[in-house]
Amino acid sequence: MKQSPKSKTKFKLDKGLLVRIHDLMVKTRMLEERLVRMYKLNDGYFWIGGPGEEAFNIPLGLQIKKGEGKDYDYLHLKYRSSGVLLTMGADPMDTIRQMKNTATDPYSCGRSFVNHQSIRSWNVIPITSPIGVEFATSIGTGLSQRRHGGEGITIVVGGDAGTAEGEFASTLIWAARPGFELPMLIIVTNNNWGISTTAASQHGEKWISDRGKAFGMRTLTINGNDVEESYFAIKESMEYVRTERKPVLLEALVSRLYGHSSASGANFISDEEDPLVTFETNLERAGVLGREEMNAIREKYFAEMLELSKKVREEPMPDPSAIYDYTYFGQKGRYW
Amino acid sequence: MANMAQAIRMALHYGETNLGVTDVFGEDVGPPLGGVFTVTQGLKTAWNSPLDERGIIGAAIGLALAGDRCVAEIQFCDYIFNTIDLLKLAGLQCWISNGQWNVPMTVMTPVGSGIRGSIYHSHSFDATMTHIPGWKIVMPSTPIDAYGLMISCLKDPNPTMFLKPKALLRVRGKEQIPGEPPLTPEGEKMLKEMIDAPLGDRSKWQPRWPEELSDFTVKIGSARLACEGKDITVVSYGRTLPLCEQAAYKLHDEEGLSIEVLDLRSLWPYDWEMISESIRKTRRVLFVNEDTEVTNFGEHLLRRVVEDEELFYCLEARPRLLAGAFVPGIGLADPIEMASVPQLTSILKTIREVLADKA
Numbered sequence: 162m163k164q165s166p167k168s169k170t171k172f173k174l175d176k177g178l179l180v181r182i183h184d185l186m187v188k189t190r191m192l193e194e195r196l197v198r199m200y201k202l203n204d205g206y207f208w209i210g211g212p213g214e215e216a217f218n219i220p221l222g223l224q225i226k227k228g229e230g231k232d233y234d235y236l237h238l239k240y241r242s243s244g245v246l247l248t249m250g251a252d253p254m255d256t257i258r259q260m261k262n263t264a265t266d267p268y269s270c271g272r273s274f275v276n277h278q279s280i281r282s283w284n285v286i287p288i289t290s291p292i293g294v295e296f297a298t299s300i301g302t303g304l305s306q307r308r309h310g311g312e313g314i315t316i317v318v319g320g321d322a323g324t325a326e327g328e329f330a331s332t333l334i335w336a337a338r339p340g341f342e343l344p345m346l347i348i349v350t351n352n353n354w355g356i357s358t359t360a361a362s363q364h365g366e367k368w369i370s371d372r373g374k375a376f377g378m379r380t381l382t383i384n385g386n387d388v389e390e391s392y393f394a395i396k397e398s399m400e401y402v403r404t405e406r407k408p409v410l411l412e413a414l415v416s417r418l419y420g421h422s423s424a425s426g427a428n429f430i431s432d433e434e435d436p437l438v439t440f441e442t443n444l445e446r447a448g449v450l451g452r453e454e455m456n457a458i459r460e461k462y463f464a465e466m467l468e469l470s471k472k473v474r475e476e477p478m479p480d481p482s483a484i485y486d487y488t489y490f491g492q493k494g495r496y497w
Numbered sequence: 498m499a500n501m502a503q504a505i506r507m508a509l510h511y512g513e514t515n516l517g518v519t520d521v522f523g524e525d526v527g528p529p530l531g532g533v534f535t536v537t538q539g540l541k542t543a544w545n546s547p548l549d550e551r552g553i554i555g556a557a558i559g560l561a562l563a564g565d566r567c568v569a570e571i572q573f574c575d576y577i578f579n580t581i582d583l584l585k586l587a588g589l590q591c592w593i594s595n596g597q598w599n600v601p602m603t604v605m606t607p608v609g610s611g612i613r614g615s616i617y618h619s620h621s622f623d624a625t626m627t628h629i630p631g632w633k634i635v636m637p638s639t640p641i642d643a644y645g646l647m648i649s650c651l652k653d654p655n656p657t658m659f660l661k662p663k664a665l666l667r668v669r670g671k672e673q674i675p676g677e678p679p680l681t682p683e684g685e686k687m688l689k690e691m692i693d694a695p696l697g698d699r700s701k702w703q704p705r706w707p708e709e710l711s712d713f714t715v716k717i718g719s720a721r722l723a724c725e726g727k728d729i730t731v732v733s734y735g736r737t738l739p740l741c742e743q744a745a746y747k748l749h750d751e752e753g754l755s756i757e758v759l760d761l762r763s764l765w766p767y768d769w770e771m772i773s774e775s776i777r778k779t780r781r782v783l784f785v786n787e788d789t790e791v792t793n794f795g796e797h798l799l800r801r802v803v804e805d806e807e808l809f810y811c812l813e814a815r816p817r818l819l820a821g822a823f824v825p826g827i828g829l830a831d832p833i834e835m836a837s838v839p840q841l842t843s844i845l846k847t848i849r850e851v852l853a854d855k856a
Binding site: 230231235267268269270272273277279280281286287289291294296297298299300301302303304305306308315327328331332334335338486487488489490491496497 | 555558561562567
């Protein structure tokens with residue numbers, strides 16, 4: 162179902178924004194590729210991430226209403242969402258810390274896999290490994306924001322394979338209860354894979370977004386490897402959800418450039434479209450950025466991430482005595 | 498003379514009026530039914546959800562993460578098993594985020610046998626639930642404890658599980674809940690007229706809540722000395738607790754035995770101090786509950802007893818557990834149900850066995 166790379170010589174977005182998006186895409190890619198290298202250098206037990214989703218994730222991150230509480234967007238993300246968080250201003254060092262499971266990992270203090278971020282001050286709900294559960298919890302923040310009003314919305318992101326889980330159906334049902342519709346942007350990034358299983362072998366529906374039509378909700382399927390298509394689809398969808406307080410189901414077709422995770426080797430997949438290559442080709446054609454400039458950006462972030470990955474080796478590992486901490490709110494030390 | 502269903506209902510009303518409860522929801526929880534056991538009748542924040550247990554628990558987690566205070570009901574605990582990973586998720590949010598997030602939600606669900614509910618309306622959940630860290634778990638056996646424990650749950654910043662022993666939901670209390678009408682037949686009738694929805698058309702019905710309901714709490718983690726004695730300690734909770742009390746009275750009256758009965762009422766955390774002090778006094782102990790006997794919560798308590806050097810060496814008899822048979826479910830026929838979970842006769846028999854045991 163994937164679409165061919167779009168060749169462009171003109172953009173609708175202004176140059177400054179295009180340059181910024183490119184910068185963030187490269188930064189995200191360099192971070193993810195550093196994480197892969199860290200795994201291969203035994204500087205982390207496991208890698209999972211989102212290289213291949215940058216053309217969608219950066220436009221998403223740019224348009225999030227960031228903050229804590231109901232007036233801001235609640236984010237139920239997944240482990241391929243690093244581009245969203247870097248765009249929002251997350252420090253790449255913190256993700257590297259989580260990769261290395263150090264005590265300085267601000268997201269989980271060495272307890273969780275990399276790209277399982279948690280940032281309460283930005284409404285980023287702890288990212289989980291089991292797929293689909295983010296759909297279930299998103300119902301609750303959606304309910305809360307429906308009652309609260311304002312412009313804050315709930316954004317939930319899952320993958321195509323995860324839509325086979327019951328929670329996806331739950332979200333569609335709960336978000337579309339007559340008279341109680343929820344202000345939710347329900348996103349499915351469709352990379353066509355569930356670990357090693359193709360979507361085509363498991364999904365009879367033409368588009369996953371079609372499932373939303375049965376609930377009367379606005380739906381769309383877009384080329385998530387196209388920066389501008391992603392940007393404007395997210396913009397339009399967010400405006401609708403923010404003002405109408407009703408759900409949208411947005412399916413974005415994206416790539417998965419390093420396979421599922423380190424469990425499947427974490428090697429570059431050359432027959433997938435690389436959205437960064439596509440974007441850079443078009444930026445060059447449109448005269449927005451030159452090849453040398455883009456190479457320099459890549460080299461800058463490559464060096465930066467390399468430096469961070471060296472620096473993290475000096476940081477402390479968690480203290481074994483802390484294993485019980487925060488089993489309960491505010492509690493430290495063994496609690497029984 | 499509120500029954501347990503009324504007591505919980507009054508606590509929830511107090512919660513939505515004074516403690517910031519925003520949502521009481523689940524299948525058939527809102528009007529017109531107000532819960533299959535009438536626990537949520539008349540509550541202004543009660544509403545009906547889709548028939549979707551995973552959606553209910555997921556919604557509760559999300560509401561709590563957004564800072565709202567909700568009470569979610571799973572209609573029978575027999576239907577909560579497909580939410581186990583979400584219960585686990587609720588219990589780990591604080592830990593996995595290194596203390597950033599907390600999940601102030603309460604889940605309540607009827608548990609246990611006693612209404613001839615067959616395989617899917619009789620299961621227990623205490624053994625499974627006590628395997629999930631990060632939760633506080635309570636299970637009252639009296640209306641006043643149900644009220645006080647619910648108030649405590651509604652104030653707690655952590656996920657709390659309120660297990661309702663369904664066989665006791667209609668049993669009336671002997672202690673007055675602060676604010677309820679007097680414990681007289683007239684008071685009982687008055688309360689019923691005030692807060693029980695009428696049969697038939699309820700569309701115009703509004704409850705009249707007792708005005709003096711209070712912040713009465715039972716601290717989570719505190720057991721109750723249900724019956725003082727010196728010959729043996731019997732630790733129980735939920736449906737089997739009144740049976741243990743009956744056994745204690747019967748053995749006292751007929752055989753002159755002195756049985757100490759502790760109502761655990763809070764399974765996690767639990768009142769180890771009261772349990773251990775009682776065992777040091779009586780030197781014999783029996784744990785009683787109706788969940789299935791293999792990897793039963795009572796086995797954990799037994800382990801604590803035998804691993805505690807002082808307690809173990811003070812015992813004058815083997816510590817015992819009386820629990821439900823390890824079968825897939827409670828069968829419907831009366832003899833099957835009676836044989837599947839502890840009854841007065843089996844409790845009496847086991848107490849006598851422990852008392853007869855020579856260390």
